[in-house]
Amino acid sequence: MERPDNILKEFEAFVVADAPPTVYYVPDFISEDEEAYLLAQVYKSPIPKWTQLSGRRLQNWGGLPHPRGMLAEKMPGWLQTYCDRLSALGAFSGNAANHVLVNEYKPGEGIMPHVDGPLYHPTVTTVSLGSHTLLDFYRPLGGGGGAQAGPGGGGSDGDGGEPQTEESRYQFSLLLRPRSLLVLQDHMYRSLLHGVQPRRQDTLTDRVVNLPCAGAGAVGDTLTRGTRVSLTIRHVPKVMKTKLFLGKK
Numbered sequence: 001m002e003r004p005d006n007i008l009k010e011f012e013a014f015v016v017a018d019a020p021p022t023v024y025y026v027p028d029f030i031s032e033d034e035e036a037y038l039l040a041q042v043y044k045s046p047i048p049k050w051t052q053l054s055g056r057r058l059q060n061w062g063g064l065p066h067p068r069g070m071l072a073e074k075m076p077g078w079l080q081t082y083c084d085r086l087s088a089l090g091a092f093s094g095n096a097a098n099h100v101l102v103n104e105y106k107p108g109e110g111i112m113p114h115v116d117g118p119l120y121h122p123t124v125t126t127v128s129l130g131s132h133t134l135l136d137f138y139r140p141l142g143g144g145g146g147a148q149a150g151p152g153g154g155g156s157d158g159d160g161g162e163p164q165t166e167e168s169r170y171q172f173s174l175l176l177r178p179r180s181l182l183v184l185q186d187h188m189y190r191s192l193l194h195g196v197q198p199r200r201q202d203t204l205t206d207r208v209v210n211l212p213c214a215g216a217g218a219v220g221d222t223l224t225r226g227t228r229v230s231l232t233i234r235h236v237p238k239v240m241k242t243k244l245f246l247g248k249k
């Protein structure tokens with residue numbers, strides 16, 4: 001597979017060479033102070049801001065993405081800082097991040113394999129807080145166009161020939177340490193599914209392709225999960241400019 005020509009210059013040194021195009025993994029993207037500040041802000045949010053799903057809870061910031069356009073809501077300052085920082089690095093091809101999903105996983109929780117789908121510019125940037133996790137990648141069913149699912153829901157695959165198990169579709173994993181930044185683009189965004197197994201511990205294998213750049217951990221090590229909070233920062237291209245049509249026609 002060819003390397004795309006849209007490699008982020010500032011992140012060139014952080015490309016994970018053993019994954020398909022394109023994964024950037026930046027250890028210690030934020031400091032411990034920033035991590036503590038961000039966690040405090042997440043837990044300061046009003047309770048109704050949380051949506052409980054099976055296996056995780058989430059906060060949606062910036063508006064709800066919708067095929068007809070997202071009704072944009074003001075981003076709070078503590079998230080806007082990181083939207084600006086990632087946009088300035090060129091993560092969204094010159095576009096500005098305008099949407100953040102905050103996910104919280106307790107030990108033993110996870111997210112089913114899914115693709116993030118067409119409502120977003122095809123780049124997701126993830127800052128991990130509080131604990132490590134393993135993000136696992138899977139071939140789509142039938143090797144075809146991919147599953148239809150968004151990050152707000154579970155993964156459900158289309159019809160696809162002979163039965164294929166999750167295990168047989170598993171490709172590799174990335175170790176996401178607290179304070180790291182992950183950027184997924186191109187084939188990694190569009191074609192492969194990603195998910196987090198609902199486990200309390202992770203044993204590192206040679207299928208964890210960013211181990212050399214994760215800065216810690218060796219094959220055979222077992223890591224115990226704590227509560228992990230992820231900030232998934234994205235650009236939603238289609239935004240509704242006005243509320244003119246909220247009334248009856």
Ligand SMILES: O=C(O)CCC(=O)C(=O)O
Nearest residue numbers: 101103116126151230232
């Ligand atoms: O928590 C993560 O790193 C993954 C979250 C995710 O896949 C999503 O929000 O779409």
Ligand SMILES: [Fe+2]
Nearest residue numbers: 115116151194
């Ligand atoms: Fe996702």
